[in-house]
Amino acid sequence: xxxVTQTPRNRITKTGKRIMLECSQTKGHDRMYWYxxxxxxxxxxxxxxxxxxxxxxxxxxxxxxxxxxxQAKFSLSLESAIPNQTALYFCATSDSRKTGGDGYTFGSxxxxxxx
Amino acid sequence: GEDVEQSLFLSVREGDSSVINCTYTDSSSTYLYWYxxxxxxxxxxxxxxxxxxxxxxxQRLTVLLNKxxxxxxxxxxxxxxxxxxxxxxxxxSPGGGNKLTFGTGTQLKVEL
Numbered sequence: 368x369x370x371v372t373q374t375p376r377n378r379i380t381k382t383g384k385r386i387m388l389e390c391s392q393t394k395g396h397d398r399m400y401w402y403x404x405x406x407x408x409x410x411x412x413x414x415x416x417x418x419x420x421x422x423x424x425x426x427x428x429x430x431x432x433x434x435x436x437x438q439a440k441f442s443l444s445l446e447s448a449i450p451n452q453t454a455l456y457f458c459a460t461s462d463s464r465k466t467g468g469d470g471y472t473f474g475s476x477x478x479x480x481x482x
Numbered sequence: 483g484e485d486v487e488q489s490l491f492l493s494v495r496e497g498d499s500s501v502i503n504c505t506y507t508d509s510s511s512t513y514l515y516w517y518x519x520x521x522x523x524x525x526x527x528x529x530x531x532x533x534x535x536x537x538x539x540x541q542r543l544t545v546l547l548n549k550x551x552x553x554x555x556x557x558x559x560x561x562x563x564x565x566x567x568x569x570x571x572x573x574x575s576p577g578g579g580n581k582l583t584f585g586t587g588t589q590l591k592v593e594l
Contacts, residue, residue, distance in 0.1 A: 371524075400581070407490060409570060409586040410525075425581075457524060459582075467513035467574050468532070471582055473524040 370394045373458050373474035380448050380481055388443045388477050390458030397463050399441035400471065401425075401433060404455040413456075416441055417463065448481045455479075486573060486585035493591045500558040502588045504571035507552060511573040514547060515582070516556045519568040528556075528569075558590075566592045 371392045380386050390399065398417050402410040402425075412425030414433040422433060430452060432444045445452055455478050459471040485507040494500045506514070512533050517525040531538045531545045531554075538545045544557040554571055571585040 402584075407586060409486075409488075410584040412581060412583075415581060459525075468530050470513075470515050470517075470527040470530060470572075471525075473526075475524045 369475065371458055371460055371472050371474040373456075373477050375477060376475065377478045378480070380479070382449055382481055384448050386445045386448055386479070388445075388456055388458075388479070390441045390443070390474060392439050392458075392460045392472075394460050394462070394472055395438075396460035396472070397438060398461045399435065400459040400461075401431075401441070401443045402457045402459065403427065403452075404457060404476075410457065413443065445479075445481075448479075450481045453479060453481045486571060486583055488569075488571060488585040488588045490586065491589050491591070493593060494561050495593050496561060496563060498561055500556075500561045500565065500590055500592075502556045502558075502569050502571075502590065504554040504556075504585050505552055506554065506571075506573050506583075506585075508573060508575045508583075509549075509552065511575040513574050514545075514554050515572045515574075516543075516545065517570040517572060517584075519570065519587070521567075525570065561590075561592050563592050563594070566590055 374389045400415040401413040404410050411427050416435045458474040461471045488504050515530045516528045518528050542559045546555045568587045570587045572582045
């Protein structure tokens, strides 16, 4: 089983619909992140959470919300999807107790298309 | 804020060396990373370097860090077709809230 699991892997949704992307991890990491990837723009941080009661906006949080239901679960919601939210979304985790050499562990991504 | 830049494309012949470059702006970066993304997959950590080092070698991979110029490079020796992927550099710093900031990614194409 993957250490960081994202569901769904692919999703097509209509403009205006609410959609939730889910992420769960078995790493035991305390920190979790949501990024979106667009061609030529790299990965941009949407939201991050350093523990269950800590939620922070990243550089592109408008139009998104998150929920940290447990240490192992971090979901991303699009309240009213719009076409420019079409992208590849990644969840990642890290351990605050480790030195930076471990980097982040990434899920396999959710490809979201808004039509 | 932090800014990390890379060229978008690189094409090399199989067996040649590849050099992927990255520049960053945050002088307080503590760790710098190289991630690889194969088609349809997530990001895989390839290697990293601590900011007080200037070189790190790991099998076919060599990372060079020039802190003065804020320049990071990844050299892949004897490049193979399986090395075709997108390569991202990333940095982490206290000034950036200890969050990873990624470059735009370099698409490496290995030709026969």
